[in-house]
Amino acid sequence: MCLVDCERWARSLDFQRVRVKTGVDLQSARRTEGGIILMDGTDAYQGRLVVDASGHTQIVHALLGLKIRRKSGLSYEVELDGCEIPVNDEASFILDFRVSNSGGWIYALSKDKAQFGWADFWPESAAGLSDLKARVLAAMTRIGPQRDWFGKARVTYAYGRFGPMGSVSREVHANLMSIGDAGGFGTPATLEGFRQALDSAKLAYLTIIEARSFSRAELEPYLARFHALHGRYYRMHEIVRFVYLHWMRNEDIDRWLKNFARVGKDDFFRLIKGELTVSLTLKTLDPTLVKNIGLNALNRVLPGFARFRDRLTPSKKETTDALR
Numbered sequence: 001m002c003l004v005d006c007e008r009w010a011r012s013l014d015f016q017r018v019r020v021k022t023g024v025d026l027q028s029a030r031r032t033e034g035g036i037i038l039m040d041g042t043d044a045y046q047g048r049l050v051v052d053a054s055g056h057t058q059i060v061h062a063l064l065g066l067k068i069r070r071k072s073g074l075s076y077e078v079e080l081d082g083c084e085i086p087v088n089d090e091a092s093f094i095l096d097f098r099v100s101n102s103g104g105w106i107y108a109l110s111k112d113k114a115q116f117g118w119a120d121f122w123p124e125s126a127a128g129l130s131d132l133k134a135r136v137l138a139a140m141t142r143i144g145p146q147r148d149w150f151g152k153a154r155v156t157y158a159y160g161r162f163g164p165m166g167s168v169s170r171e172v173h174a175n176l177m178s179i180g181d182a183g184g185f186g187t188p189a190t191l192e193g194f195r196q197a198l199d200s201a202k203l204a205y206l207t208i209i210e211a212r213s214f215s216r217a218e219l220e221p222y223l224a225r226f227h228a229l230h231g232r233y234y235r236m237h238e239i240v241r242f243v244y245l246h247w248m249r250n251e252d253i254d255r256w257l258k259n260f261a262r263v264g265k266d267d268f269f270r271l272i273k274g275e276l277t278v279s280l281t282l283k284t285l286d287p288t289l290v291k292n293i294g295l296n297a298l299n300r301v302l303p304g305f306a307r308f309r310d311r312l313t314p315s316k317k318e319t320t321d322a323l324r
């Protein structure tokens with residue numbers, strides 16, 4: 001794990017002919033002949049090419065009135081002091097439908113400080129930030145091993161937000177590119193996107209240095225490059241996400257993750273890097289899991305015929321309600 005102060009990093013870059021300005025709040029944008037002008041409260045910035053790296057806000061697209069990609073994750077996190085964490089470099093991901101329909105994380109910052117948070121797949125969770133906040137605070141002391149670690153902890157900081165976007169952009173506009181979450185490059189199944197943000201920046205750069213007029217046709221290879229590197233796995237991500245949300249219960253998730261240990265080292269690393277293919281995904285299944293997923297699917301698709309199992313919804317409301 002590492003924490004990056006991006007503003008400090010940006011200011012430390014040693015460019016020859018570029019002025020780096022951080023902390024700008026973009027407020028309006030308009031197209032000009034062969035370019036785009038962006039404005040904050042006081043200054044205007046003109047570019048023949050603008051790269052929108054504004055994450056889920058997609059601010060340049062929004063200000064130009066272009067179509068915004070849908071938001072696919074909502075998260076709430078707390079920073080804690082006074083924890084009693086047995087290992088001071090603990091970093092865990094947690095999947096538990098009693099808290100959210102997606103997953104959560106614990107990062108120990110020291111033995112007594114930690115960040116703890118959960119994300120919902122959104123809009124499937126159909127819940128708002130205050131609802132997610134209540135679940136995060138309940139989860140601190142009611143589920144998992146952290147129940148013992150966080151008993152005496154107090155919240156020093158809390159933050160809730162949207163992002164990232166798990167739906168890759170299929171469009172390119174003249175004089176405008178979007179990278180990272182603004183381009184919809186977060187992985188649909190896990191909502192992760194650091195690597196994709198950095199890779200998309202590099203691929204955007206490779207495309208930009210080959211372009212002359214920044215027309216739509218000149219910028220189109222960018223998406224093809226991203227697709228070849230990460231995007232070709234996203235269809236499978238979308239299928240996994242659908243099955244996870246609609247047809248899996250806690251016990252199925254536990255069984256599925258245990259199966260990751262059976263796939264071999266190379267395949268395991270491909271799995272955690274998000275390189276989901278049909279054959280790799282099939283390797284993570286076993287007959288019991290296929291049976292459970294099949295019965296859950298039948299139960300949802302034909303409830304009148306097969307109402308022999310408990311109700312299961314994409315929001316997992318039937319289980320998360322217990323934590324409220």
Ligand SMILES: Cc1cc2nc3c(=O)[nH]c(=O)nc-3n(C[C@H](O)[C@H](O)[C@H](O)COP(=O)(O)OP(=O)(O)OC[C@H]3O[C@@H](n4cnc5c(N)ncnc54)[C@H](O)[C@@H]3O)c2cc1C
Nearest residue numbers: 024025026053054055057059075164180181192193194197
């Ligand atoms: C709680 C949480 C945990 C995550 N954990 C992981 C993880 O473990 N691994 C992983 O790979 N990914 C993770 N992600 C996803 C990852 O954070 C994003 O995919 C990644 O940060 C996307 O980078 P980005 O540069 O595209 O956007 P961002 O990091 O969101 O940066 C966008 C920037 O644009 C700025 N901005 C927005 N609007 C404006 C405006 N109007 N004017 C000026 N500036 C503006 C913002 O202030 C921000 O600095 C997590 C996301 C969240 C929310």
